[in-house]
Amino acid sequence: MQYKDYYKVMGLSRDTGQDEIKRAYRKLARKYHPDVSKEKDAEAKFKELGEAYEVLKDPEKRAAYDQLGAHWQAGQDFRPPPNWNEGFEFRGGGFTGGDAGAFSDFFEQLFGRAGFRPAEREQYGFHARGQDSHAKIHIDLEDSFHGATRNISLSTPEMNAQGQVQVKHRSLNIKIPKGIKAGQHIRLAGQGSPGSGKGQSGDLFLEIAFNNHPLYRVSETDIYLELPIAPWEAALGAKIKVPTPEGDVDLKIPPNSRQGSKLRLTGRGLPAKTPGDFYVVLQIALPPANTEKAKAIYQKMREELDFNPRPTLGA
Amino acid sequence: MNSHDLLLVHTGTVIEEDSLTLGQLCRACGVHADWVISLVEESIIEPQGGELRLWRFSGASLVRVRSALRLQRDLGVNLAGIALALDLMEELESLRAQMKIIGHN
Numbered sequence: 001m002q003y004k005d006y007y008k009v010m011g012l013s014r015d016t017g018q019d020e021i022k023r024a025y026r027k028l029a030r031k032y033h034p035d036v037s038k039e040k041d042a043e044a045k046f047k048e049l050g051e052a053y054e055v056l057k058d059p060e061k062r063a064a065y066d067q068l069g070a071h072w073q074a075g076q077d078f079r080p081p082p083n084w085n086e087g088f089e090f091r092g093g094g095f096t097g098g099d100a101g102a103f104s105d106f107f108e109q110l111f112g113r114a115g116f117r118p119a120e121r122e123q124y125g126f127h128a129r130g131q132d133s134h135a136k137i138h139i140d141l142e143d144s145f146h147g148a149t150r151n152i153s154l155s156t157p158e159m160n161a162q163g164q165v166q167v168k169h170r171s172l173n174i175k176i177p178k179g180i181k182a183g184q185h186i187r188l189a190g191q192g193s194p195g196s197g198k199g200q201s202g203d204l205f206l207e208i209a210f211n212n213h214p215l216y217r218v219s220e221t222d223i224y225l226e227l228p229i230a231p232w233e234a235a236l237g238a239k240i241k242v243p244t245p246e247g248d249v250d251l252k253i254p255p256n257s258r259q260g261s262k263l264r265l266t267g268r269g270l271p272a273k274t275p276g277d278f279y280v281v282l283q284i285a286l287p288p289a290n291t292e293k294a295k296a297i298y299q300k301m302r303e304e305l306d307f308n309p310r311p312t313l314g315a
Numbered sequence: 316m317n318s319h320d321l322l323l324v325h326t327g328t329v330i331e332e333d334s335l336t337l338g339q340l341c342r343a344c345g346v347h348a349d350w351v352i353s354l355v356e357e358s359i360i361e362p363q364g365g366e367l368r369l370w371r372f373s374g375a376s377l378v379r380v381r382s383a384l385r386l387q388r389d390l391g392v393n394l395a396g397i398a399l400a401l402d403l404m405e406e407l408e409s410l411r412a413q414m415k416i417i418g419h420n
Contacts, residue, residue: 029390035382035404050389132343134381149324173324185374186327205343205377206327217415 003078004106006052006065014070018059025053051103061111078106130193130202138211139176141218144270145245147178152206156193174206179271181220182210215243221276222269228285229253244268244278251280259284330374333363340372344380351380357394359383359401 007014010024031037032046039045055061072078137152153171174188185205192202210218217224227242237255241248244265251263261282269276289295301307341348352367354360360379362370379401386392386400 026390033385033389035385036400046389129342131345134343134377173322175324175326177329180329183375183378185330185377187330188325188327191325203343204327205330207374207378217412219412 001078001105001109003072004048004051004104005072006055009048009052010056012056014066018057021053021056025049025057029053047103051107054103055107055111065110129199130195132202132205133192134205134207136207136209138209139180140211141213141216141223142245143176144178144180144208144210148176149173150176154204179221179275180208181270182208182218184208216245218270221272221274222279223276224279224281226283227251227280228283229257231284231286234258234282234284242280253282257282330377332373333371335372335374335376337362337367337370337372340376340380343377344384346380346384353394354380354383354397357398359394359398 007016010021010028012021012024016024028049029046032039032042032049034043034046037046055065133156135152135154137150139148139150142148143150151171151173153169155167155169172188172191174186177186180186185207188204188206190201191204194201215225223245225242225244227240229238229240232238233240233253234257235255237257238253240251240253242251246268249265249268251265253263259282263280263282265278265280267275268278287294289298335343337348337351341351344351351360355362355370360372360376362372362376364370382401382404383397386397392400
């Protein structure tokens with residue numbers, strides 16, 4: 001078991017006052033809260049922070065932790081000394097709130113097991129039925145476009161018969177209905193947490209998100225493709241083969257098309273009662289002036305075209 | 316896992332817009348109805364249907380209620396603060412999505 005330096009986690013020194021611990025926690029919690037933060041390891045950091053605060057905010061636990069001494073290094077192999085917590089009394093296994101099941105072995109060894117907040121379930125009146133659980137799954141755009149069967153893996157913290165929290169891994173084959181959108185949910189009845197006694201299992205709610213696609217971007221039921229075109233294709237018009245999830249289509253670029261123009265292929269977005277649209281966004285690519293010939297053409301354009309790209313700037 | 320599990324394909328139900336009752340939403344998020352009602356009063360989630368027993372919530376409400384719960388529990392944010400934070404986060408998300416569409420990853 002590894003020693004955890006709760007002061008280091010919170011960036012505090014050992015003589016920090018109780019008030020300052022609270023302020024430091026609030027600040028760091030905002031920074032690393034998984035709903036707010038975009039930092040990659042925000043969730044792990046937030047859990048670590050929650051655990052540190054759980055100990056340091058409580059004068060009893062903090063005092064017990066402090067008397068382990070300051071000579072330990074974070075990550076160092078740790079065994080609690082015998083009778084280390086003699087004289088300390090922790091209410092309810094030492095656990096007062098927060099997100100249970102997430103605390104480290106180190107915490108559990110010192111302050112006992114948090115359990116999995118069984119009180120909450122009872123408090124809300126669903127005695128026997130298992131809790132509903134939630135997971136976010138990432139699918140490919142094509143899965144929604146055509147419908148698919150996908151294997152997903154889930155990890156769920158569960159309490160075993162001895163009251164220990166264990167992370168259980170399982171995989172499920174699920175049907176992805178055609179036309180499902182990012183942000184929609186699929187409910188799988190009976191796939192949530194098991195019920196107690198003869199109670200039914202809860203349901204599993206899967207929130208759908210799309211993997212980044214190499215070509216397409218999706219917004220609701222509409223699909224967007226960025227299409228690079230040459231200046232003469234934009235100026236003179238052209239017929240270009242473009243990929244769509246249903247296969248290539250010949251797209252007519254009207255003459256005098258402008259950078260960023262959107263061309264719509266109605267009904268070629270995600271399938272639905274009213275199917276989404278497919279948008280092609282034109283990106284004009286400039287040929288590099290890296291040969292004498294190319295330079296000559298640009299020079300000719302400068303001399304012969306009366307073109308001001310900045311008519312609104314005045315200068 | 317046996318071979319039966321490997322072959323089993325689960326077909327779920329898609330939660331259509333405005334299909335969850337108050338009870339279903341509470342159960343799915345593990346929260347008390349009173350708290351959900353206070354979220355509705357603060358316009359944090361907006362059900363269809365006039366009176367309480369006819370309320371129907373969207374699938375997106377599941378995400379908002381669970382975020383609201385975490386904001387309150389972890390950061391001690393009050394209801395007005397939750398409403399503000401969720402709206403700003405939603406705006407940020409939609410701006411990020413637009414950036415993606417115009418190619419600034």
